[in-house]
Amino acid sequence: MIQAYGLTSDSRKALPPAVDDVSFEAHAGRVTVLLGAPGAGKTTVLRLLLGLQQGRGLACFRGRPLHRVAHPSREVGVLLGDVPGHPARTVRGHLRMLCAAAGVAVRRADEVLEVVGLVGLRDERLGGLSRGMDRRLGLACALLADPHTLVLDEPADGLSGRESRWLHGMLRAHAEQGGTVLTTTADPKEAARVADRVLALEQGRLVADQEAADFARTRLRxxxxxxxxxxxxxxxxxxxEARAAQRSVEVVQEDGNRLSVYGSSCADVGETAFRHGILVHQLADETGDMGPRAEPRAVMGKAVENEAVENGAPGDRAPRNTAVADVTAKIAPEDAGEASTESDPATARSLSAESPPAVAPPEHPAPTGPALTGPAPMRPNPTGPDLADRPVGADDPRPESDAEPTAAPPSPRLPAARAPGDLPALPPPLSVRSAPTPLRPLRYEIRRATGISTGFLTGAAVLLVSAVTALVLGGAGHTAQARLLAAWPVQLPLPPAALGAGLLGALAFGDEFRHPALAADRGTVPRRLGVLTAKLLVAAVTAVALAFLTVGCDAEALYLVYGQELARVPADWMSLGASWLGLVVGCAWAGVLAAGVFRSTTAGLAAVLAVPVVVVPVVQKAVESASVRTAAGLSMRLRETLLVQWPFGGERYVDAAARVLGQPVGGAMALSLAALLCAYLLTTLRGRVR
Structure with missing residues (x-):
């Protein structure tokens, strides 16, 4: 159950807030739809619910705010816009990465892929998916952790009629298993077909809260x-003729040769045209929206598109007529065009004002209470193994004899009155949830880093540039052996290996902000210390491997070209190796922390370059100034203070670390890392307080 109290977005300058004091409840076992025109504030309401946007108010999921839920992805499945993820990642790899983040077994990815019908596209890249396949993948991501609540922002936007009916069937199946579904739409007819309860938004305010039957009776004309x-x-x-018969019939002349007749039927209009010899090109039943501020009128419960007559164009959009202010004809072209080809039989029926009371068809037992006049029940296409993998847009294999008779009145849509086989199959529930362990974010980060080829290509480029640079320096001569093996010219602030490690570290957080795979958890990128620790650990391991491979490739290249003399190992290789590893790992960590603080890969790489270019000269000038005591003997004083007799010769390693910190570059790197870590922790605590 979702409870929202006084949701209000922060206004900017003198503009009114996009959402102003919106309160509602979405109950479990029901589908609740937020209805509103584009710009009405539907997406802002969802973002305020999920804590993705700053504002006022309170939102509770089963009695608890989302920031107090230990595992938000297991409580709420979210789909806002397109599926967030790197376009070069495969469908299956993306889901397995989310499985590691949610703490569920990797086989769950294959289960949801089978349910949404993407088994045949599991090796497809995210950037190559069509709109319909992207919607299916988004629903798979939302269902991955078996959440109780689904929050979807216009999930059927841009889908065909068949895809929309399948998606709505999945939402209905989730609701009938006891889950809560909150979705948005701009189409009143879609809201009437899908929802149990409709919440109408206009200019950021809640203007109506109705049951689906009441909404169809009072708002659809x-x-x-x-x-x-x-x-x-x-x-x-x-x-x-209407005046002569004393009937309430309203005729509105639209642009061109189109008429909209309210209060009549196709038969009456056709007979009038026939009697007076008037040629008719189109004659069809349609449904329009009276608008959020219109007064309720005693109109029919549901009348959807019927077959057009002869060569008409039923898909034309009827604009608002200035003479009749309370009529707004909002018929989407795809809705009218699909009435005779893809429209579901349960919704392709026309009712008159004198229709008899609703009687349930034989396969839907009638409820014990009085019959309701509301939208006809939607019958989603069954999704078995033969339909799950069938391409969207193919012909419906159901024979026409299975369709409901078009003349039959609609039956009330109640969960108990629906045959179990009419709804699509959902993924099996997670009977045993894995306990939270420190390895969860680590597994996620490993899958994130190895799921695309960016890291491997960057490492290969670093090794190639380092080998070429080492060969050039070896041929020119006058280069120290340590700098020669590291391929670090004096003219460059950092060697290629350090720059590559800093770039990979910046990508660790930069990709999260560009392609936020963890958007369903909490915020665009969750600022949890477990995620940061995993990223720092993976970045350190990658940097160490890159440092060893760089030195090895450079030494091998120098040996092959110039012989043993230029490929020899320096005598003080231990202290030089510690300095080298500290430099590369420090650059990687600086990239991770800077990208996490400034939310950009470019900022992370800039922070890496700023250490030798900006921080080192500032530190040297501060040390050499008269007001600061010289640090020339820092390493010696550290050795005298800290180097007691360590077991197993551990004082040598502490001595190497002290030498690294005593160098200008090492001290500047340590200072930069400390500042970035403090900034990251400050932003994390500030986000938790909010």
Whole structure:
């Protein structure tokens, strides 16, 4: 259950807030739809619910705010916009990475792929998925951790009729298993077909909170769409006959030769045109929206598109007529165009004002209470093994004899009145959830780093540039042996290996902000210390491997070209090796922390370059100034203070670390890492306080 109290977004300058004092409840076992035109504030409401946007108010999921939930991904499955993820990552790899983050077994990825029908595309890259496949993958990501609540922002936007019906069936199946579903849409007809409860938003305010049946009866207004070259003459005849029969019929002339007739039926309009010899090109039942501020009227419960007559164009959009302010014809072209080809049989029926009371079809037992006049029940396509992998857009294999009769009135949509086989299959529930362990973020980070080829290509480029640079320095001569093996010219602030390690470290957090795979957890990138520790550990291991491979490749290249003389190992290789590893690992950590603080890969790499270019000269000038005591003997004083008799010769390693810190570059790197770590912790604590 979702409870929202006084959700209000922060306003900027003199502009009003996008969402102002929105309160509602979304109950378990029901589908709740936020309905509103583009810009009404639907997405802002969801972001305020999830804590992804700053504002005021309180949102509780089963009685607890989301920031107090230990594992948010197991409580709420989220889909906001496109699926967040690196476009070069495969579908299966993306889901397995999220499995590691959520702490579930990797076989869960294959289970949800089978349910959403993406088994055949599991090796497809995220950047190559179509709109429909992206929606299916988004639903798979939302269902991955078996959450109780689904929060989806316009999940059917841009989908065909068949894909939309499948998606709505999945949401209905989740709700009927006791889950909570909150979704948004801009189409009133879609809201009436899918929802149990409809919340209408207008300009950031909640203007209506209705049951689906009441919404369909009071907010959806049926009409007859007529297209004729003699539209003016037909409108006059319809008005004249309505006055003579004392019937309430409203005729609105739209642009061109189109009429919208309210309060009549296709049969009456067709008979009038036939009697007066008026040519008709289109005659069809349609449903429009009266608008959020319209007064309720006694109209039909549901009347959706029927077959058009002859060569009409039922998909044309009817603009608002200034003469009749309370009528807004909002018929999407795809809805009217699919009425005769893809429309579900349960929704392709036309009712008149004199229709008898609703009677449930034989396969849907009638409820014990009075019949409701509301939207017809949606019958999602069953998704078995034969339909899950079938491409979207293929013909429906169900025979026409299985369709419900079009003349039958609708039955109320109640969970108990639906056959179990009508709903798609959901992934099996997670009976045993793995306990949280420190290895969860580590497994996630390993899958994130190895799931794309960026790290491998960067490492290969670093080794190649280092070998070429070492050969050039060896041929030129006058280069110290340590700098020669590290391929570090005096003119460059950092060697290629350090720059590569800093770039890989910056990508560790930079990719999270560009392609936030963990957006469903908490914020764009969760600022948890477990995630930071995993990234620092993986970055350190990568940097150490890159440092060893660089020295090895450079030594081998120098040996092959110049012989043994230039490839020899220096005598003080231990202290030089410690300094080398400290430099490369420090650059990698600086990239990770700077990218996490400034939310950018470029900022992370810039912080790495700023250490030798900016920080080292500042530290040297501060040390050499008269007001600061000289640090020339820092390493010696550290040795005298700290180097007691360590077991197993540990004082040698402490001595090497003291020598590294005593160098200008090492001291500047340690100072930079300390400052970045403090900044990261400060932003983490500030986010938790909010």
């Amino acid at each position: 049926p009409r007859v769409a007529v297209r004729s070259p003699h539209a003016v003459r037909l409108a006059a005849q319809l008005t004249r």
